[in-house]
Amino acid sequence: MAAGWARPAGFALLVVVVLAAAASADRPARGGLSVTAGAEESSAVFPLYGDVYPHGLYYVAMSIGNPPRPYFLDVDTGSDLTWLQCDAPCVSCSKVPHPLYRPTKNKLVPCVDQMCAALHGGLTGRHKCDSPKQQCDYEIKYADQGSSLGVLVTDSFALRLANSSIVRPGLAFGCGYDQQVGSSTEVSATDGVLGLGSGSVSLLSQLKQHGITKNVVGHCLSTRGGGFLFFGDDIVPYSRATWAPMARSTSRNYYSPGSANLYFGGRPLGVRPMEVVFDSGSSFTYFSAQPYQALVDAIKGDLSKNLKEVPDHSLPLCWKGKKPFKSVLDVKKEFKTVVLSFSNGKKALMEIPPENYLIVTKYGNACLGILNGSEVGLKDLNIVGDITMQDQMVIYDNERGQIGWIRAPCDRIPKFGSSLLDNTIHGFEDGYCWPQFPNIIGYQNEQSEVCYSSITK
Numbered sequence: 001m002a003a004g005w006a007r008p009a010g011f012a013l014l015v016v017v018v019l020a021a022a023a024s025a026d027r028p029a030r031g032g033l034s035v036t037a038g039a040e041e042s043s044a045v046f047p048l049y050g051d052v053y054p055h056g057l058y059y060v061a062m063s064i065g066n067p068p069r070p071y072f073l074d075v076d077t078g079s080d081l082t083w084l085q086c087d088a089p090c091v092s093c094s095k096v097p098h099p100l101y102r103p104t105k106n107k108l109v110p111c112v113d114q115m116c117a118a119l120h121g122g123l124t125g126r127h128k129c130d131s132p133k134q135q136c137d138y139e140i141k142y143a144d145q146g147s148s149l150g151v152l153v154t155d156s157f158a159l160r161l162a163n164s165s166i167v168r169p170g171l172a173f174g175c176g177y178d179q180q181v182g183s184s185t186e187v188s189a190t191d192g193v194l195g196l197g198s199g200s201v202s203l204l205s206q207l208k209q210h211g212i213t214k215n216v217v218g219h220c221l222s223t224r225g226g227g228f229l230f231f232g233d234d235i236v237p238y239s240r241a242t243w244a245p246m247a248r249s250t251s252r253n254y255y256s257p258g259s260a261n262l263y264f265g266g267r268p269l270g271v272r273p274m275e276v277v278f279d280s281g282s283s284f285t286y287f288s289a290q291p292y293q294a295l296v297d298a299i300k301g302d303l304s305k306n307l308k309e310v311p312d313h314s315l316p317l318c319w320k321g322k323k324p325f326k327s328v329l330d331v332k333k334e335f336k337t338v339v340l341s342f343s344n345g346k347k348a349l350m351e352i353p354p355e356n357y358l359i360v361t362k363y364g365n366a367c368l369g370i371l372n373g374s375e376v377g378l379k380d381l382n383i384v385g386d387i388t389m390q391d392q393m394v395i396y397d398n399e400r401g402q403i404g405w406i407r408a409p410c411d412r413i414p415k416f417g418s419s420l421l422d423n424t425i426h427g428f429e430d431g432y433c434w435p436q437f438p439n440i441i442g443y444q445n446e447q448s449e450v451c452y453s454s455i456t457k
């Protein structure tokens with residue numbers, strides 16, 4: 001990257017199409033048949049780790065293989081394929097937190113498998129097998145220039161469900177043996193990527209096909225770090241969340257609530273409607289050149305004398321105060337709320353208060369966490385990244401074709417009944433249940449009692 005600032009890891013794990021941008025036939029069957037027709041789907045909840053700053057990503061621990069071993073995966077709603085750095089053997093892997101995943105020959109997904117066809121269709125629009133025995137090779141490239149070359153395998157994922165069952169479905173994922181890392185770090189915080197896009201290769205679509213969960217995923221990223229991820233709709237606050245229909249226009253499996261108008265401090269900024277994508281694989285938010293310029297002008301024009309622009313190696317645009325800031329709370333009153341107003345279907349507003357677009361760096365400066373997407377080649381796409389989705393439950397509902405959001409205390413992990421049913425691998429234990437915690441918005445669902453416990457890290 002040309003910009004002279006050190007970017008935290010995990011900038012925009014959006015897939016970029018490698019060859020021809022053929023329209024993909026890889027849409028999930030919305031509300032389609034599941035293999036175990038008739039069985040009730042359940043939900044699974046996982047604690048998240050990480051933060052926007054300084055780590056630059058949120059990740060989950062998943063148990064994969066037999067016997068199950070833990071792996072840390074970068075949660076990415078901007079791509080479909082889940083993959084692990086893999087000893088197949090490895091040509092180019094970064095240093096990862098856990099021993100490399102080792103596939104056995106019988107785990108290989110053949111090229112003729114429909115999962116392989118879906119993967120190739122989603123990545124390149126082309127699928128060709130030279131022989132029935134051929135393995136399913138792939139190459140995936142991300143918007144931050146990172147890439148993974150590998151082969152599709154199937155192995156079991158151990159999931160504890162909300163209905164108390166533990167299931168071990170065999171799910172397809174990439175065994176990546178040749179990685180180019182987009183961000184500069186040699187040591188990776190994660191062992192791979194958890195692809196949660198809407199394509200049929202997505203782990204989410206596979207869980208749906210196995211009849212385990214509905215094709216619904218959500219995350220709640222805490223500004224204090226950590227949070228939780230869930231599959232299924234048991235904890236979705238349908239009636240209270242703000243919903244926008246998913247836009248169908250994009251050929252890729254991006255999650256988009258359509259186009260939005262931009263406001264700052266209640267005033268429209270007079271820019272063209274912006275095509276917006278929600279992407280948990282991006283730590284920051286990116287606006288294309290025109291809205292970026294308009295927003296920067298509006299913020300600068302509104303700034304009080306208490307703040308002075310300063311260079312900071314963390315991000316391109318930063319301000320210092322009279323004293324170094326300790327947290328965004330020290331500076332938020334100096335900034336106004338940004339609003340994205342989605343007009344696809346009913347009008348849906350996403351309010352972005354200063355704590356959802358500023359970070360305070362280790363130097364005590366406040367920096368703008370909305371970056372110029374045109375500068376990094378995102379063209380007209382605007383990405384709502386982790387910083388803006390923090391402290392909200394964000395729900396990608398592929399069953400009903402809608403995206404929802406609602407303010408929520410993301411450092412409380414929802415549980416069901418009184419037992420510890422989330423998929424914590426490192427262990428924690430202090431639960432309390434509804435209605436002892438009546439003031440939170442969201443969470444409670446018609447059928448199930450939902451409890452919480454704090455996430456210890």
Ligand SMILES: *[C@@H]1O[C@H](CO)[C@@H](O)[C@H](O)[C@H]1NC(C)=O
Pocket residue numbers: 039040041042161163164165167211212213
């Ligand atoms: C929980 O849900 C899963 C997925 O539908 C199902 O296979 C399992 O039998 C259910 N368990 C119970 C106890 O209902």
Ligand SMILES: *[C@@H]1O[C@H](CO)[C@@H](O)[C@H](O)[C@H]1NC(C)=O
Pocket residue numbers: 289292293296372374375376
């Ligand atoms: C954003 O990036 C584009 C493309 O590099 C550049 O032309 C434009 O000046 C940048 N805008 C701002 C406000 O820095």
